[in-house]
Amino acid sequence: MKIIFEKGYLEELYTTGKAKSKKYSFPPEVVRKYIETVDKLRAANRIEDLFIIRSLHYEHNIPKYPTHPGTLIKDELIEMGDTTQKELASSLGVTPSYLSEVINGKRAINASLALGLEEIFGISAEYWFRFQVQYDLDMLRIARINKPRVREPDQLSPKKEFIV
Secondary structure, eight states: OOOOOSSSSHHHHHHHOOOOSGGHHHHHHHHHHHHHHHHHHHHOGGGGGGSSGGGGGGGGGGGOOOOOOHHHHHHHHHHSSSSOOHHHHHHTTOHHHHHHHTTTSSSSSOOHHHHHHHHHOOHEEEEEEEHHHHHHHHHHHHHHHHHHOOOOOHSSSSOOOOOO
């Protein structure tokens, strides 16, 4: 694939490993990663080939610690300043303990809560659901990655075939 560098210093960085101007000085590991990425782009014959780049594949973009939507509720509550968690729970029509569990990541956001949060914070209910779904998917992907793999007995020893 042909690479067209938008800025001169980017081509310089790729070809020599550094830019002439001190304004564009980068740590060696950043330069190395940049050169590797440009090499992978150059090696690609078609767009589909780019999907072998690790950073473009979803399995490599799974966060180590996914953020639960309750964290955003907590941040918004702090932004409101003088509103307590108990007052917010009352406004949402839920118990303070339920809201506390959501904020602490122990419960998921449901439709009723998402609509209430939309009314209070002005953040759409769809956003709250997407946030919750993304969190759930990340947690499942992490669980799958960390799940011990058990091999079937016939996979443990190769079958021997004899031709007579």
